[in-house]
Amino acid sequence: MTTTTALWSRAQQQDFRARVRGCLLGGAIGDALGAGIEFHxxxxxxDSHGPAGVRDYVRAYGRRGAVTDDTQMTLFTVDGLIRAETGRDAGEWNAPAEVHRAYLRWRATQRYEAPDLRDPALGRLGRQEWLYSQRAPGNACLSGLEDDRMGTLAAPKNRESKGCGTVMRSAPFGLLVDREPAQVFHLAAECAAQTHGHPSGVLAAAAFAAIVHGVVRGGTLEGSVHEALGLLAGWSGHEETAAALRQALDAVRQGAPSAERLETLGQGWVAEEALAMGVYCALVAEDIRHGLLLAVNHSGDSDSTGSLCGNLLGALHGETALPADLLAELEGRAEIAELADDFAMELTQGAQLHGPGVASTAWAERYPAA
Incomplete structure (x- = not known):
């Protein structure tokens, strides 16, 4: 996938949709694999699961295959980006504001037990009752969205926070394949600042989006990491994030992958560590299952590192490479796949859904204007 124009061949559309589905569903699978052992x-x-650790879903939140706040916020990122794309008809593309409004809708899912179906602004995603559940949301994500003021790079929320709540939700920015890498990097940084202000929290999210972007556009994973390092170099405060990525690259060459080697990169509670751990597991993965299981079996934020690895491997290989047994039991599978299809359709066929002389009522109800 290398196109940056509005003209897509059928083969390009099919490849892109497979990668979008792979990215979102793969991230959700990794999230769900780590959900039951996140704090172990x-x-x-x-001790609980044998020398190899978990090999399958562990019950969490009352079921097997349950996702956490990582997947919840990722889905609302997608929702905000689709709405931003529809705004281009009026000559506007205010993605940070649309993503912020989407995060406020996610914040409502953490406050209320069910959606207010009378509110037309909720759109399709905001009406999904299964999302109205607290799944160990990060404190900075909650406090950063406590009021309506949008954090910005100049005036971020939670200036000292660099929790992994930024990076775990940022894969969708990388799916904007019609944007240049620097644009994707900057947008992810802007939206990370809505809840976290520490440079490493902001830049780890931006670097992750850039890596996903490189992979979806047809690059290798290692090459995309090096491109992200190049983008990082132009930003103040990049040193910690760049060092974490270089440590991940170095770890690949230090011997066979193991939980002990993974833990030399950290525990994943902070953004740059989660980024490094997810990238390392994706780089050494023999296949998607191997990479995901490596990514969750450690003493740390297992669901976040699992979701990052899943985003990367799914974007790299597409949905058909995902383990079928894990996909079959995944919470919200149908809704995630449908949202992925909507995103791919908006980017590749948006002119047929809205614009001069075109108005799909169904699309406007799914993604209403602000």
Missing amino acids: SLGMIR
Whole structure:
């Protein structure tokens, strides 16, 4: 996928949709694999599940295959980006504002037990009752969205926070394949600042989006990491994030992958560590299952590192490479796939849904204007 124009061949559309589905569903699978062991040490995991650790879903939030706030916020990122794309008809593309409004809708899912179906602004995603559930949301994500003021790069929310709540929701920015890498990087940074202000929290999210972007456009994973490092170099405060990515690259060459080697990169509670761990697991993965299981079996934020690895491997290989047994049991599978299809359709066929002389009522109800 290398196109940056509005003209897509059928083969390009099919490839792009497969990668979008792979990215979102793969991230959700990794999230769900880690959900039940997120706060367990590696020793506890091995004591409970054997020397190899977990090999399948563990019950969490009352079921197997349950996703967490990582997937919730990722889906609302997609929702905001689709709405931003529809605004281009009026000559506007205010993606940070649309994503912020989407995050406020996510914040409502953490406050209320069910959607207010009378509110037309909710759109399709905001009406999904299964999303109205607290799944260990990050404190900075909650407090950053406590009021309506949007954090910006100049005036971010939670200036000292660099929790992984930025990076775990940022894969969708990388799916904007008709944008240049620097634009994707900057947009992800702007939207990370809505909840986290520390440079590493902001730039880890931006780097992750840039890596996903490179992969979806047909680049190799390692090459996309190097491109992200190049983008990082132009930003103040990049040193910690760049060092974490270089450590991940170095770890690939230090021997066979293992939980112990993964833990040399950190525990994943902070953004740059989660980024490095997710990237490392994707780089050394023999296949998607191997990479995901490596990414969750450690003493740290297992669901976040699992989701990042899943985003990357799904974007790289497409949805048909995802483990079928894990996909079959995934919470929200149908809704995630449908949202992925909507995103791909908006980017490749948006002119047939809205614009001069075109108005799909169904699309406007799914993604209403602000």
